[in-house]
Amino acid sequence: MTEPIGFIIAMVILTTAVVIGLYGYWAYANHVTLQNYLWPIAEVVPYKGSYYLAIVNTGYEPFVVKQVYLSGGSTISANTKPLTHNQWWFTETSQLPTAVKVCSAIDPRVCTVVSVHGWAMAEVGVPPDAILVVVEGSNTQGQGRLLLRGSGNCPWSLTWYGWAGNSISGTGNLTFLIQPVYGEVHFIPTNLVGPSEASPGSVVIFNVNCPSNNGLPPWLW
Amino acid sequence: MTTKTRARVRNRGVSSVFTAVVIAIAVAVGVAAVAITWPMIKSNFDKSSWAGSMGLYKIGFTYTKSGAYAYAQNGVSAPLGSSPSPVGYCLAYQVNATTAIYSCPSNQPTG
Numbered sequence: 001m002t003e004p005i006g007f008i009i010a011m012v013i014l015t016t017a018v019v020i021g022l023y024g025y026w027a028y029a030n031h032v033t034l035q036n037y038l039w040p041i042a043e044v045v046p047y048k049g050s051y052y053l054a055i056v057n058t059g060y061e062p063f064v065v066k067q068v069y070l071s072g073g074s075t076i077s078a079n080t081k082p083l084t085h086n087q088w089w090f091t092e093t094s095q096l097p098t099a100v101k102v103c104s105a106i107d108p109r110v111c112t113v114v115s116v117h118g119w120a121m122a123e124v125g126v127p128p129d130a131i132l133v134v135v136e137g138s139n140t141q142g143q144g145r146l147l148l149r150g151s152g153n154c155p156w157s158l159t160w161y162g163w164a165g166n167s168i169s170g171t172g173n174l175t176f177l178i179q180p181v182y183g184e185v186h187f188i189p190t191n192l193v194g195p196s197e198a199s200p201g202s203v204v205i206f207n208v209n210c211p212s213n214n215g216l217p218p219w220l221w
Numbered sequence: 222m223t224t225k226t227r228a229r230v231r232n233r234g235v236s237s238v239f240t241a242v243v244i245a246i247a248v249a250v251g252v253a254a255v256a257i258t259w260p261m262i263k264s265n266f267d268k269s270s271w272a273g274s275m276g277l278y279k280i281g282f283t284y285t286k287s288g289a290y291a292y293a294q295n296g297v298s299a300p301l302g303s304s305p306s307p308v309g310y311c312l313a314y315q316v317n318a319t320t321a322i323y324s325c326p327s328n329q330p331t332g
Binding site (some may be wrong): 007010011014015018022025026029032033036037039041043045046047052054056057059071077088097098099113116117118119120121122123124125126127130132134138149167175177179203205 | 234238239240242243246249250253254257258261262264265267268272275280281282283284285286288289295304305307310311312313314315316318319320321323324325326327328329330331
């Protein structure tokens, strides 16, 4: 009589242990799986004296942004709306952000901390069959300071000939392409200071030279 | 059959049932462990693959007749503005006629 009871007790203990063990493993596996599918990307660029931070959900598991870690050691708490696939969240910080903590919108206990990607500068390329013409009111080559007071009202014009020919006029800043062009182009500027010719694939910068400044020293403008 | 012999036969029966149940539980545990583990393993592979693709995510900038454009991957492009805005999974803006500032998933971390 005692043997069947002992057997049943042993089975119950064994089954309970197995079920508890499996449940624990299942909970752990679920946690890791969900964490592995949190795919945030955090990026920062400097902007107007502060830092512009952006976070995007590149995955399909929704998450909320919980915290932003700054270079000074401080943190900013955030509790955003859930970000779904390809949704962005932006903020500006006074200190450089270094990392961001996001938590699953489905299970808030599942979180991950990701680094913030920094910035770089790049040249805006000019097509090989074009010349980029930049007419500027502000200085880019160290000589514009002499040129600019009142340039917004200073009419200028630019004529070009050679591989391509045309003319354009204006009163302020302007950026445009001469395209297509496969050889040298020569310029005839009016109220502009800049190069007299350019090759395809290059950038030429003209500074507005307002005639009202002619003959006056800069401190009298 | 003596009482001793009868007890021995019954013991043998009980241990056979015990062994069968233990084997059944072991098989069930094995199947469950595989079923639980597989999604976790797959998620690890998926995460590695995602991290790899993000590590190569880049952006380029060029002028067109309609102005400066940013070109991200997968055919994503957008005009470059004077304030930061997303282009694909990058953040970019134009600081002057010939220069852009950008941050992409392939950029180095700040921390």
